[in-house]
Amino acid sequence: xxxxxxxxxxxSSLPVILLLTLFSLPLVLMYAYLFIDTISxxxxxxxxxxxxxxxxxxxxxxxxxxxxxxxxxxxxTFIFASCITAVIxxxxxxxxxxxxxxxxxxxxxxxxxxxxxxxFPSVTLIIAIFIVLQYIGxxxxxxxxxxxxxxxxxxxxxxxxxxxxDTVPWEIEMAGIVDGASRFTVWRRLVLPQxxxxxxxxxxxxxLTGWSEFILPQVLAPGAxxxxxxxxxxSLIIDDNNFDFGTFKAVGVFYxxxxxxxxxxxxxxxxxxxxxxxxx
Amino acid sequence: xxxxxxxxxxxxxxxxxxxxxxxxxxxxxxxALLGPSGCGKSTTLFAVCGIHRPTSGxxxxxxxxxxxxxxxxxxxxxxxxxxxxxxxxxxxxNIGFPLMVKRAAAPDIKKQVAAIAALVHIDNxxxxxxxxLSGGQQQRVALARALIxxxxxxxxxxxxxxxxxxxxxxxxxxxxRLQRETGITAILVTHDxxxxxxxxxxxxxxxxxxIVQIATPSAMYNDPRTSFVAGFxxxxxxxxxxxxxxQGAFVSGDGHLKVPLAALSGISDDTPLTLGVxxxxxxxxxxxxxxxxxxxxxxxxxxxxxxxALPDGSVLRSIQPVRNDIKPGDQVRWMLGSDAAFIxxxxxxxx
Ligand SMILES: Nc1ncnc2c1ncn2[C@@H]1O[C@H](COP(=O)(O)OP(=O)(O)OP(=O)(O)O)[C@@H](O)[C@H]1O
Ligand SMILES: [Mg+2]
Numbered sequence: 081x082x083x084x085x086x087x088x089x090x091x092s093s094l095p096v097i098l099l100l101t102l103f104s105l106p107l108v109l110m111y112a113y114l115f116i117d118t119i120s121x122x123x124x125x126x127x128x129x130x131x132x133x134x135x136x137x138x139x140x141x142x143x144x145x146x147x148x149x150x151x152x153x154x155x156x157t158f159i160f161a162s163c164i165t166a167v168i169x170x171x172x173x174x175x176x177x178x179x180x181x182x183x184x185x186x187x188x189x190x191x192x193x194x195x196x197x198x199x200f201p202s203v204t205l206i207i208a209i210f211i212v213l214q215y216i217g218x219x220x221x222x223x224x225x226x227x228x229x230x231x232x233x234x235x236x237x238x239x240x241x242x243x244x245x246d247t248v249p250w251e252i253e254m255a256g257i258v259d260g261a262s263r264f265t266v267w268r269r270l271v272l273p274q275x276x277x278x279x280x281x282x283x284x285x286x287x288l289t290g291w292s293e294f295i296l297p298q299v300l301a302p303g304a305x306x307x308x309x310x311x312x313x314x315s316l317i318i319d320d321n322n323f324d325f326g327t328f329k330a331v332g333v334f335y336x337x338x339x340x341x342x343x344x345x346x347x348x349x350x351x352x353x354x355x356x357x358x359x360x
Numbered sequence: 361x362x363x364x365x366x367x368x369x370x371x372x373x374x375x376x377x378x379x380x381x382x383x384x385x386x387x388x389x390x391x392a393l394l395g396p397s398g399c400g401k402s403t404t405l406f407a408v409c410g411i412h413r414p415t416s417g418x419x420x421x422x423x424x425x426x427x428x429x430x431x432x433x434x435x436x437x438x439x440x441x442x443x444x445x446x447x448x449x450x451x452x453x454n455i456g457f458p459l460m461v462k463r464a465a466a467p468d469i470k471k472q473v474a475a476i477a478a479l480v481h482i483d484n485x486x487x488x489x490x491x492x493l494s495g496g497q498q499q500r501v502a503l504a505r506a507l508i509x510x511x512x513x514x515x516x517x518x519x520x521x522x523x524x525x526x527x528x529x530x531x532x533x534x535x536x537r538l539q540r541e542t543g544i545t546a547i548l549v550t551h552d553x554x555x556x557x558x559x560x561x562x563x564x565x566x567x568x569x570x571i572v573q574i575a576t577p578s579a580m581y582n583d584p585r586t587s588f589v590a591g592f593x594x595x596x597x598x599x600x601x602x603x604x605x606x607q608g609a610f611v612s613g614d615g616h617l618k619v620p621l622a623a624l625s626g627i628s629d630d631t632p633l634t635l636g637v638x639x640x641x642x643x644x645x646x647x648x649x650x651x652x653x654x655x656x657x658x659x660x661x662x663x664x665x666x667x668x669a670l671p672d673g674s675v676l677r678s679i680q681p682v683r684n685d686i687k688p689g690d691q692v693r694w695m696l697g698s699d700a701a702f703i704x705x706x707x708x709x710x711x
Contacts, residue, residue, distance in 0.1 A: 251444035254411050257431045258438045259458040260509065273448040 118330040136326035140334075147315065148304040150331075157308040160226060160297070161290030167230040168237045168286045173279060175234075176241025177267055181253070191242075198235035206299055213300055225301040229293055237282055244278040245271065280349040288339060309335045361422045361512040361545050362387045363408060368417035370403055377403050378569045380417070387422075390539050390546040392556035394592065395566030401549040404566075405515050408547065409436045421512055434513075437506030437544075441518040443498045445490040451477075451501050452486040458509045476504045479538065496527045503535065507542065514539065514546040520555060532559055553593050557581070565589050587704040590636050596665055598636045598702075599677045605631040610703060614672040619648055619698050623711045633711075636702040639665065643678030646697035650676065654690045668692060 118136045120129035143149045178184055179191055209228055210219070218224030248271055256266040272279070294310040302311060313335060316328045343350070363385040370378040377400045385391045393401045406412040408419060410431030418427045426434050446454050453460075455476060456469045464472075477483040480500040490498055499519060506514060519535065520528045536559050539546050550556050556563045557577040564574045565588075573585045577593075584590035590598050603612040605627040609620040612635075619635060627633075642650070643666065655675070656667035659682060666678045666686065678694060686692065703711050 249442065249444065251440045251442050252446060254406075255438065255440060255444035255446075255505075256457075257411070258409050258434075258436060259461060259505070260432045260435075261457075261461040262432065265461055270446055276448075 114329055115333055117326060118333055136324075136330040139327055139331060144327075147312065148307050150312070150334075152305075153307050153309055153312045156222060156306055157291060157310075160222060160229075160293075160308050161287045163222075163226045164230045164233065164290035165283050165286040167226070168233055169279060169283050171230075171234055172237030172241045172282065173272065175238045176243075177245050177271065179238065180242045180245035194235045194238050198239060202232045203295060206295070210299060220301050220303040220306060222301060222306050225297050225306075228300060229290060229296050232296075233286060233289060237286065240282055241275070241278065244275040248274045277349060280346070281351075284342060284346050284350050288342065291339060362420075363513060363545060363547070364418075364420040365404070365408070366418040366420065368404070368407060368419065369415045370400075370407055370412060371415050376569065378407075381569070381571060383564060383571060383574070385545055385547060387545055388543050389562065390536070390548060390560045392560035392563045393547060393549045393566060394553060394556040394563050395551060396592075397551060399566045400569045401551075401566060402517055405438075405517055405547060405549050408513065409438050409515050410434050435509060435511050436513045436515055437509060437511035438515045439499075439502045439506050439517065439519045441521055443490075443502040443522075445498055445501055445505075447490050449489070450486065451482065451488050451490070451493070454490065454501055455504045455508055458505065462509075472508060473504075476508045479507075479541070480504045480534070495523050496531060499523065499531060500534075503538065507538065507544075510542075511544065514542075514544045516546065516548045518550055519548070520550070520552070528555075535559065554595060557593065565592060584702065585710055587634055587636060587702075587708040587710070590702055590704075590710075594638055596639050596677055596679060598638045599642075599675060600704075601635045601637070601670070601674045601676070603633055603635060605629055605633055610635050612670065612672055612674065616671050617648075617650060619696070619701060621698060621701070621703055623703050627711070632706045634704040634706075634708075636704060637676055637696060638700065639677040639679040641697040641700040642668075642676050643680050643692075643694040644697075646695035646700075648696045648698050649693055650696050651691070651693045652676065654686055654688050654692060657686065657688050668694065 116129060119132060119134065121131040121133050121135075122129045139147075139150050179187060179194070184190070213219040213224045213228070218227070252270055252274070253266050256270045257263070261269065292310065293308075294314065297306075297308045298311050298314065301307070307315075309331075313328070313331050316331060317323045363383075365381055365383040368378060368381045368383075369376070381404065383404075393404060395401055403412060407414050410426070410429065414427060418425055420426065421434070446457065449457070452470075452473055456473045459469045459472060473486070474483065477486060480503055482497060482500045482504065485493065485497060485501075490501065493501065499522075502519070516535070520531055523531060532555060535548075548556070548560055560577065562574060562576050563580055565572045565580070567588055573580060573589050575583070580589060581593050584593065587600065591600070601612050601617065603610050603617070605611075605624050606618075606629050608624050608627075609618050610624065610633055611618050624633075650668070650670065652668035652670045654666055655669045658665045660679075662682065663679050664682050666680075668676045668678060670676065676696075705711055
C-alpha cells in the first residue's frame with residue numbers, strides 16, 4: 081500500500097492555499113458560467129442571468145436539422161471509447177508480458193520500436209492513414225477509426241504494462257511453473273492478478289483518451305452515422321452564420337459529465353499509473 | 361526417488377557456472393548443497409526442477425531421464441528462498457494451487473489442503489493472505505504448497521535464510537521431521553554449515569561450480585578432504601598456521617612450533633604446508649605445548665572462545681568450558697592435540 085501523505089507540521093499551508101485559490105479563481109468562474117449559461121438567458125453586456133430556460137438543452141429530445149441524433153452520437157462515442165479500451169487492454173497486457181518476461185527474438189528491437197512509436201507525432205501520419213483506410217474501405221466507419229486510435233495509443237500502453245510486469249517477482253512465475261501450471265495459466269492466474277490495479281488504470285486511461293479524441297474521428301469518420309461527440313460538438317460552431325453558444329455549452333457539459341463521473345469513482349485507480357504500487 | 365546428475369554442465373552465455381558435475385542423491389535421502397555465495401547451488405537446484413535447461417549432461421529421476429522434460433511434468437516441489445507465495449490468494453488457495461491446475465475436484469482439494477495444513481501446523485490460518493502472515497508461517501505455507509502434490513523430489517533453496525535465529529532452529533527440525541515423515545528425497549541448498557550439518561543425511565560441499573567432497577556431516581567434519589572443506593565446516597571455525605615440513609614434522613614459520621605428524625613421513629623437507637587445528641583440540645589437553653598470548657576472549661555462555669597469538673603472529677583458536685582466570689594480554693601455555701590436527705599441502709589437499 082502507498083504510504084499516507086504525512087501532514088507537514090514545520091510550515092503553515094495557509095498562504096499556499098490562499099495563493100492557489102486566487103490563481104484558480106478564474107478557472108472556477110469559467111466552469112461555473114459554462115454550466116449557468118446552459119440553463120439561463122443573460123442580457124447582452126451583463127454577467128447576471130435574468131431568466132431560467134431549458135431551451136439550450138433541447139438537443140436532448142429534438143434532433144437538430146442537419147445534425148445526427150444526439151443519442152446515436154453518444155452511443156457511437158461510447159462504442160468508440162470502449163472498443164479502444166478493449167483492444168488496448170488485450171494487446172498491451174499480452175505484449176507487455178512478452179516484452180517483460182519471454183526471451184523472444186529481437187526483443188531489444190521491439191522495445192526500442194515501441195519507444196519510438198510512442199514518441200512519434202501521430203498527426204503527421206493522418207493523410208497516409210486516410211488514404212489507406214479509404215483504400216481498404218474502412219473510411220467513415222467506426223471500426224477503421226477504432227483500429228487507428230488503438231494502434232496509436234498502444235505503444236504507451238505496452239510500455240506501461242511492461243513496466244508493471246517488471247515489478248512482479250520472477251519466483252512467483254517459477255513457482256507456478258513448478259506447481260504444474262502452463263505458461264498461459266501462470267500469466268492468467270498468477271501474474272495478471274498482481275497487476276490488476278495497473279490494468280484498471282490503463283483501461284480508464286484509454287477510455288478517457290478515446291472519449292476525448294477529436295482529430296482522428298474528425299478526419300477519418302466524419303459521417304453522420306458514425307459521428308462521435310467531439311465531432312458533433314465542433315460541428316455546432318463550424319457554421320459561421322448561425323452558431324448557438326448556449327447549445328454549444330450545453331453539449332459541452334453533456335460531453336464532460338461522464339468523464340467527471342469516471343474520475344470521481346475511479347481516481348484512486350487512475351493514480352496507480354503513476355504510483356506503480358501493485359501490492360495486494 | 362533417486363536423483364542422478366550425470367556430467368551436468370550449465371553455462372549462461374559464455375560464463376561457465378557448473379562443469380561436469382556428478383551427483384547422486386539416494387531415494388529418501390536429504391542432501392545439503394553447501395557452498396559460498398555464487399558457487400552455483402541455486403543453478404544446480406533450478407536445473408533439477410527444470411527451470412534451467414542443462415547445457416550438457418543428463419538428469420535422472422529414478423531411472424527416468426528428465427533432462428528434456430518441462431518443469432510441469434517433473435513432479436517436483438520447490439520452496440524458494442523468498443517463498444514466492446501468490447499474494448492475491450488466500451493460504452488455502454495457495455496450497456491448493458498445484459491441485460487446481462491439475463483440475464482436481466474442489467471438495468477433494470479442500471480435504472487435501474486441510475490434511476497438509478495440519479501436517480505443517482497452519483490449519484488455523486487458511487483464510488489469511490500471505491501478507492498477513494509472519495515469516496515462519498509463510499515458510500510453512502510454502503512447504504505445504506510444495507508437498508501437496510506428493511512430489512517425487514523436494515527442493516529447498518535457502519528456506520531458512522529469512523527467519524530469525526529462534527525460528528530458524530524450530531523450522532530446522534520441522535523440515536527434517538516432514539522430510540522423514542513423507543520419506544521424500546530432498547535437496548537443501550544453504551550456505552549455513554550448521555543448517556547443513558544438523559538437517560541432512562549427507563553434505564555436498566561446492567566451490568566455484570564443483571563438488572569438492574560428499575560425505576555424512578560427521579565424516580566430513582572429522583575427515584575433510586581439503587582445507588576449503590575444513591574451513592567451511594565448524595563453528596567457531598578451524599584455524600590455520602602456515603609452515604614447512606622438516607624431518608617428518610610440521611614447523612611453523614619461525615620454528616617456534618613443531619608438530620610431528622605421521623602423514624608427513626614421505627614428505628621432503630621445506631615443502632610448504634598448512635596446519636589446521638579445530639578450536640576444541642587446542643587448550644583442552646594434548647601432546648604438544650604451545651606458548652602464546654591471548655589477544656581476544658569471548659564468552660558464549662557455556663563456553664569461552666580465545667584467540668591465542670603465537671610469537672610468529674599466526675593465531676590459534678581455542679574453545680573451552682567457561683573460566684574466569686584468563687583475560688586478553690595474558691601469556692598462556694596450552695596443549696595441542698596433534699592426532700586431531702589436519703595437515704594440508706600448498707594446493708589445499710589434505711595429506
Ligand atoms: N541468469 C544468469 N545469467 C548469468 N549468470 C548467472 C545467471 N544466474 C546465475 N549466474 C551466475 O552463476 C553463478 C552461480 O549462481 P547461483 O545463483 O547458482 O549461486 P548460489 O550458489 O545460489 O549463490 P547464493 O548463495 O548467493 O544464492 C554466479 O556467479 C552467478 O553470477
Ligand atoms: Mg542461490
